[in-house]
Amino acid sequence: MENFTLRQFRYFDALVRHRHFGRAAEACAISQPALSVQIKDLEATLGVTLFDRSARQIRLTAFGEEFALRVRNILRSVDELGDLARAARARFPGRLRIGVIPTIAPYLLPTLIGNLNRTHPGLDFHVRETLTQRLIEELSEGRLDAAIVALPISEPSLTEIPLASEKLLLVRPHADAAKPVPDRDDLRKMRLLLLEEGHCFRDQALSFCNIRSAMPRDGLDGSSLSTLVQMVGAGIGVTLIPQMAVPVETRSANVCVARFADPQPARTLGMVWRRTNPLADQLSQIAEVVRESADTVCQAQPAGPVTPA
Numbered sequence: 001m002e003n004f005t006l007r008q009f010r011y012f013d014a015l016v017r018h019r020h021f022g023r024a025a026e027a028c029a030i031s032q033p034a035l036s037v038q039i040k041d042l043e044a045t046l047g048v049t050l051f052d053r054s055a056r057q058i059r060l061t062a063f064g065e066e067f068a069l070r071v072r073n074i075l076r077s078v079d080e081l082g083d084l085a086r087a088a089r090a091r092f093p094g095r096l097r098i099g100v101i102p103t104i105a106p107y108l109l110p111t112l113i114g115n116l117n118r119t120h121p122g123l124d125f126h127v128r129e130t131l132t133q134r135l136i137e138e139l140s141e142g143r144l145d146a147a148i149v150a151l152p153i154s155e156p157s158l159t160e161i162p163l164a165s166e167k168l169l170l171v172r173p174h175a176d177a178a179k180p181v182p183d184r185d186d187l188r189k190m191r192l193l194l195l196e197e198g199h200c201f202r203d204q205a206l207s208f209c210n211i212r213s214a215m216p217r218d219g220l221d222g223s224s225l226s227t228l229v230q231m232v233g234a235g236i237g238v239t240l241i242p243q244m245a246v247p248v249e250t251r252s253a254n255v256c257v258a259r260f261a262d263p264q265p266a267r268t269l270g271m272v273w274r275r276t277n278p279l280a281d282q283l284s285q286i287a288e289v290v291r292e293s294a295d296t297v298c299q300a301q302p303a304g305p306v307t308p309a
Contacts (some may be wrong), residue, residue: 006078008042009071011035014048016068037095060197084278095124096286099135100148103201104269106245108148112293113120119289120222123191132200139274140285146292150200151270158272159280161287164294166243168208168265168304170258179309182262184209189235193228196221201267205240208265229253242267244297246306261309269294 014024025035043050050064060068064115077092100109109127116123128135128144135147136155151160170181180188186208195202202221222228226249228239233253241249246257271287 002046004042006075008038009075009091010036011043012077013068013071015051015062016060016071021058027266032303055212058309072141075238079142080276080278080279083198094122095126097126097128097145098276098286099128099130099144099149100137101135101147101200102129103150103195103245104148104201105129107242107248110291111297112290115289115293116286120286127263130196133198134253139272143273145277145279146267146271146273146286148271150204151268151272154211156270157273157275160270160272161284162268162270163291164298165266165268166269166294166298167259168240168242168247168267169246170225170238170260171229171241171250171255172238172258173232173235174256175235177292177307179304181260181307189194193231193237193239194221196223196226201225201242204267208240227254240241240265243298244294246302247300256305256307258307259309260285264309 001195009269011024011028011030014027015021018027021035022033025032030033039050043166046067048063050067054060105127113125116125130137130138132149132153134155135144136158137147138144139147140157151162153160170187172179188211192205192209192211194205222231225239225241225245229241229249230253231237232239233255250257269290271283271290273283279285
């Protein structure tokens with residue numbers, strides 16, 4: 001057992017995440033044969049098989065599943081040691097690994113990165129855009145330092161910092177601009193276009209309309225807000241988008257935008273990170289830059305007029 005190395009643990013963890021020797025080797029910047037040798041040496045040291053190689057896909061054995069959890073905790077603790085040392089020296093990390101959900105990233109990041117370059121010159125900013133659930137998993141595994149998401153997350157292991165609130169607006173075909181703005185009861189009778197399953201923004205739209213996610217719908221789902229808005233412009237239905245997305249997504253679509261009557265639907269933007277992260281003070285500084293950036297973006301004027309309720 002004394003022959004374990006952190007390098008072996010990192011190679012093993014990469015193979016667990018990628019489930020492919022070639023991709024894992026690429027992620028670790030080594031050759032595939034070298035990775036295979038290290039995994040075999042690790043199994044020899046343990047005296048137990050970690051992967052079932054008989055299947056077409058690489059699968060963990062029962063022991064491998066348990067071992068992977070322990071290894072991930074060890075690697076996360078080791079990574080936090082470096083953060084702890086930097087925090088003790090009151091230095092900001094040279095690299096910031098931050099995740100952002102797709103309904104925020106395209107609209108916030110240009111302003112945020114510009115502001116971070118101004119307030120924290122030299123910061124190596126790594127961005128990961130994916131769905132909320134995946135971001136939470138990667139935070140828990142120590143592969144991200146923080147994430148910008150829609151709150152609440154309600155995960156006990158994470159610190160949540162609310163930063164901004166933005167309205168959700170109705171996007172309709174341009175021909176409907178003169179029509180009254182529908183209330184949520186009327187909206188349920190319309191063809192409502194939503195993001196596909198897994199997007200938290202989908203759940204927020206369904207919640208506003210008081211529609212159960214499991215109910216059958218005749219609407220069409222899209223993978224991005226851009227797709228939904230273009231579908232609306234083609235006359236297929238209506239959709240909801242966050243305020244920060246309006247200037248970008250409506251500028252080239254034959255649509256109109258309307259506000260709902262009060263109380264208007266809204267979402268809360270925030271930042272989350274592990275409670276055990278030693279860089280909490282530094283991440284709080286970043287959160288303030290995110291707050292400033294979100295305020296700027298949410299106040300941007302839309303491409304066309306917004307019809308009041």
